[in-house]
Amino acid sequence: GxxxxxxxxxLSVQEGDNSIINCAYSNSASDYFIxxxxxxxxxxxxxxxxxxxxxxxxxxxxxVLLNKTVKHxxxxxxxxxxxxxxxxxxxxxxFYFGTGTSLTVIP
Amino acid sequence: xxxxxxTPRYLVIGTGKKITLECSQTMGHDKMYWYxxxxxMELHLIHYSYGVNSTEKGDLSSESTVSRIRTEHFPLTLESxxxxxxxxxxxxxxxxxxxxxxxxxxxxxxxxx
Numbered sequence: 644g645x646x647x648x649x650x651x652x653x654l655s656v657q658e659g660d661n662s663i664i665n666c667a668y669s670n671s672a673s674d675y676f677i678x679x680x681x682x683x684x685x686x687x688x689x690x691x692x693x694x695x696x697x698x699x700x701x702x703x704x705x706x707v708l709l710n711k712t713v714k715h716x717x718x719x720x721x722x723x724x725x726x727x728x729x730x731x732x733x734x735x736x737x738f739y740f741g742t743g744t745s746l747t748v749i750p
Numbered sequence: 751x752x753x754x755x756x757t758p759r760y761l762v763i764g765t766g767k768k769i770t771l772e773c774s775q776t777m778g779h780d781k782m783y784w785y786x787x788x789x790x791m792e793l794h795l796i797h798y799s800y801g802v803n804s805t806e807k808g809d810l811s812s813e814s815t816v817s818r819i820r821t822e823h824f825p826l827t828l829e830s831x832x833x834x835x836x837x838x839x840x841x842x843x844x845x846x847x848x849x850x851x852x853x854x855x856x857x858x859x860x861x862x863x
Contacts, residue, residue, distance in 0.1 A: 675849050686756075686840050686854030687793070694849055732793070738783070738852060739809075740793040 655747045662720040664744045666733035671714060675736035678707060678718045681743070682729045690718070690731075723748050753777050756841050756855035763831055764863050771826045771858045773841030782824040783852065785840040786810060793840065799824055800846075831862045 656662045668676070674695040679687035693700045693707045693716070700707050706719040720727055723746075730743040754775040763769055773782070780801045785793040785808075795808030799818040813835070814828050824843075828835055838859050842852040 677851050679854075684857075686842075686857045689851050689853065692849070692851055730790075734852075736848070738795065740785075742792040743790075745790070 652742065653745045653747070655749060656723050658725060658748050658750050659722055662718075662723045662727070662746060662748075664718045664720075664731050664746065666716050666718070666741060668714050668716070668733075668735055670735060670737070670739075671711075673735040673737070676707070676709065676716050677734045678705075679732045679734065679740075680727075680729045681732065687732060720746075725750055754841065754843055754853050754855040756839075756858050758858060759856060760859045760861075762861045762863065765830075765832055767831050769828050769831055769860070771839055771841075771860070773824045773826070773855055774822050775824075775843040775853075775855075776822060777843065777845075777853070778821065779843035779853075780821065780846045781844045782818065783842040783844075784808070784814075784816060784824070784826050785842065786812065787838045787840055787857075789838070797826065831860075833862045836860060836862050 677692045678690040680690050681687040691702045691707050693709050698709050704721045709716045725748045728748045730745045732740050732743045734740045757772045782799045784797040786796050787793045794810035796810050796812040797816040799805050805816050814826050816826050838857050840857045841855040844850045844852045
């Protein structure tokens with residue numbers, strides 16, 4: 644079946660370092676991908692999205708890269724801050740969600 | 751900030767009780783969704799609606815039911831709660847269109863004793 648999954652369940656980074664969270668998808672017809680951030684006790688919040696006709700999109704401190712050849716996307720967070728600690732999910736255009744990566748920022 | 755609301759935020763209830771989880775949005779979104787999420791786990795789609803009087807079951811089998819009588823309101827009902835229903839329930843909505851993202855409510859944490 645279709646799936647959207649994340650490579651690593653947990654990631655710890657030092658404050659100020661860059662974080663990279665990876666995601667693989669199986670449906671080559673997916674034309675839209677979204678990254679969400681979910682803090683403890685809250686619903687997921689939209690971070691950034693990318694359409695399949697792009698391979699890179701930048702936001703404030705975040706960049707999403709899409710590699711359609713290998714069906715992989717990544718979320719890069721620059722200068723990671725303690726407030727970035729959360730679970731990050733990727734989802735495709737059918738809103739299939741993976742298990743999430745729990746990011747912990749070490750002060 | 752998304753204008754999507756869920757009540758109650760927390761609910762502890764006994765087995766066999768009927769419960770309704772409320773979800774409402776003021777953005778005029780046609781599409782609405784219910785997800786079930788266990789702690790630290792992925793989101794599973796249990797119901798969705800593409801507009802008034804439209805409801806569909808999602809990928810995860812659920813004993814709950816939904817209704818969509820008004821655009822802004824998408825309640826989820828469990829006729830007879832069981833401990834296996836203990837979970838977090840997340841409601842989301844989005845505009846119609848191919849590249850429109852979902853906006854999530856804060857969730858309802860349900861504990862069935």
